[in-house]
Amino acid sequence: MSLLKLDSVSKYFGGIKALDSVTLEIENSKFTLLIGPNGSGKSTLINVVTGIYKPDSGSIFLEDRNITGKKPHELYKLGIVRTFQNPQIFPNLSVLDNVILGISPIKGESILRSLFKPIWLREEEELAEKAYNILKIVKLDRLWDRPARELSGGQLKLLEIARSLMTRPRLLVMDEPLAGVNPQLAKEILNILTDLKRDIGIFVVEHRLDIVANYADYVYAMFMGKVIAKGSVNDVLNNPTVVDAYLG
Numbered sequence: 001m002s003l004l005k006l007d008s009v010s011k012y013f014g015g016i017k018a019l020d021s022v023t024l025e026i027e028n029s030k031f032t033l034l035i036g037p038n039g040s041g042k043s044t045l046i047n048v049v050t051g052i053y054k055p056d057s058g059s060i061f062l063e064d065r066n067i068t069g070k071k072p073h074e075l076y077k078l079g080i081v082r083t084f085q086n087p088q089i090f091p092n093l094s095v096l097d098n099v100i101l102g103i104s105p106i107k108g109e110s111i112l113r114s115l116f117k118p119i120w121l122r123e124e125e126e127l128a129e130k131a132y133n134i135l136k137i138v139k140l141d142r143l144w145d146r147p148a149r150e151l152s153g154g155q156l157k158l159l160e161i162a163r164s165l166m167t168r169p170r171l172l173v174m175d176e177p178l179a180g181v182n183p184q185l186a187k188e189i190l191n192i193l194t195d196l197k198r199d200i201g202i203f204v205v206e207h208r209l210d211i212v213a214n215y216a217d218y219v220y221a222m223f224m225g226k227v228i229a230k231g232s233v234n235d236v237l238n239n240p241t242v243v244d245a246y247l248g
């Protein structure tokens with residue numbers, strides 16, 4: 001069974017068919033890449049998968065559970081977690097605190113709980129340890145106490161990935177994780193995603209095909225709201241319809 005399945009999903013904006021009967025499957029432990037020229041419907045698809053937009057028709061399943069029309073926070077709780085093109089961080093907080101805030105709301109904030117401070121402190125320590133271990137995964141541990149504003153653009157992307165891991169996602173949805181990142185760091189990010197995919201599904205929209213191509217297990221290509229090709233990187237990138245869509 002696939003981790004996520006879209007079955008004939010459509011989404012309209014007035015007269016524009018942003019998604020036109022899209023059927024697509026994302027497997028666990030696979031890196032699934034979504035490509036397509038500007039305006040082909042990729043962002044709309046991500047917004048539908050993460051609950052920002054409700055599809056006008058069609059169904060979405062997380063394994064065997066119908067999740068069509070669920071709200072972003074409900075999908076987040078079910079394990080569909082998204083990272084953004086521009087990382088959403090707190091620049092003046094430390095790298096570690098930014099990761100801890102990946103889990104919200106912080107349990108210790110409740111007034112009632114503050115009466116039981118020893119328990120609260122223990123939980124804070126556990127969260128900090130978990131966050132630190134995640135920083136090791138994304139290789140930012142040595143910067144744990146630096147304010148996030150000191151990180152480079154690529155390091156901020158790693159921080160955003162670290163934050164998303166605090167909730168133990170089942171599916172990580174990423175909108176252009178390599179945008180503005182130098183090739184060396186882009187490869188590091190992709191290597192980290194390759195490690196992560198052992199336990200989760202990864203669904204990525206990315207334009208930098210030269211770098212990402214070696215890492216994708218399965219590719220979907222969209223054009224004018226439709227899936228026009230799917231398969232291995234080679235099959236899809238050499239598909240004449242895909243070539244026409246990009247060149248045309």
Ligand SMILES: Nc1ncnc2c1ncn2[C@@H]1O[C@H](COP(=O)(O)OP(=O)(O)OP(=O)(O)O)[C@@H](O)[C@H]1O
Nearest residue numbers: 013016017018036037038039040041042043044045
């Ligand atoms: N909120 C909206 N209101 C009206 N039209 C929209 C809206 N969002 C997207 N569209 C239209 O839907 C179509 C698909 O847009 P979408 O942003 O999903 O494409 P995309 O493949 O993500 O493009 P890009 O690579 O430029 O981000 C386009 O014609 C776009 O103009």
